[in-house]
Amino acid sequence: MSLSEIDALVFDVLGTLVDEPAGIRAGIRALDPSLDDPRVEQLLSLWQQHIEREQRRMLDGARPYLPSDALDLEAARLVADAAGVDDPTAVVALARSGRLLAPWPDTVAGLARLAERFPVIGLSNASRTALLELNAYAGLRWHQALSAEDARAYKPDPAVYRLAVTVSGRPPERLLMVAAHAWDLRAAQNQGLRTAYIARPVGDPPTPSDRFDLRAADLTELAGQLGDA
Numbered sequence: 001m002s003l004s005e006i007d008a009l010v011f012d013v014l015g016t017l018v019d020e021p022a023g024i025r026a027g028i029r030a031l032d033p034s035l036d037d038p039r040v041e042q043l044l045s046l047w048q049q050h051i052e053r054e055q056r057r058m059l060d061g062a063r064p065y066l067p068s069d070a071l072d073l074e075a076a077r078l079v080a081d082a083a084g085v086d087d088p089t090a091v092v093a094l095a096r097s098g099r100l101l102a103p104w105p106d107t108v109a110g111l112a113r114l115a116e117r118f119p120v121i122g123l124s125n126a127s128r129t130a131l132l133e134l135n136a137y138a139g140l141r142w143h144q145a146l147s148a149e150d151a152r153a154y155k156p157d158p159a160v161y162r163l164a165v166t167v168s169g170r171p172p173e174r175l176l177m178v179a180a181h182a183w184d185l186r187a188a189q190n191q192g193l194r195t196a197y198i199a200r201p202v203g204d205p206p207t208p209s210d211r212f213d214l215r216a217a218d219l220t221e222l223a224g225q226l227g228d229a
Helices: 021-030 037-059 066-083 088-096 108-117 128-138 158-168 182-192 219-229
Strands: 010-011 120-124 144-147 175-179 196-199 215-216
Touching: 010 158, 021 037, 021 066, 021 088, 037 066, 066 088, 066 128, 108 158, 108 219, 120 128, 120 158, 128 144, 144 158, 158 175, 158 182, 175 182, 182 196, 196 219, 215 219
Parallel strands: 010 120, 010 175, 120 144, 175 196, 196 215
Antiparallel strands: none
């Protein structure tokens, strides 16, 4: 891929740049420090399944759109109920753990390196408010951070990817979507964007049939590939 073919980079955030499961695990442990590791994983799975199911219901039109803040609060209530915790303050604190997410070791430096050569755009399912706090907590550097809330939808809805195309003012084929989730990249491809897969332990790996433009172990390797192209 030639640098001349790319005008801007579009990054998924949750899972790609920050370790979302680790942040929620920490919130669950704070909710009840007596929980053992297998129980924490069960409650984490309960949270994740609720978010995935309810986002899908919204995409299918079975439920009106709600921003991620509301879904996180729903998930936190489910987890607290399952853990036998009925403190409303603790539930709110658990819901906020979905914003207090640490970056991967390569994220901050890699993003800054890439931002020296390209406009970088965040494109997240997190709400505007959550994205602001998440970016500040993780120290992410953007030229523009876009929330799916602006499209009143969630990825992989095409309207979310069109936000990045509209803001960039470029044709979709001039944008490179970077994500650790193959489903995210497939949806971006369907909208004409170029794609780069970043391997993360919490991502959705490609299948043998996936054909992405670039694949890298981390942002440092991605920056090298783009620099060497």
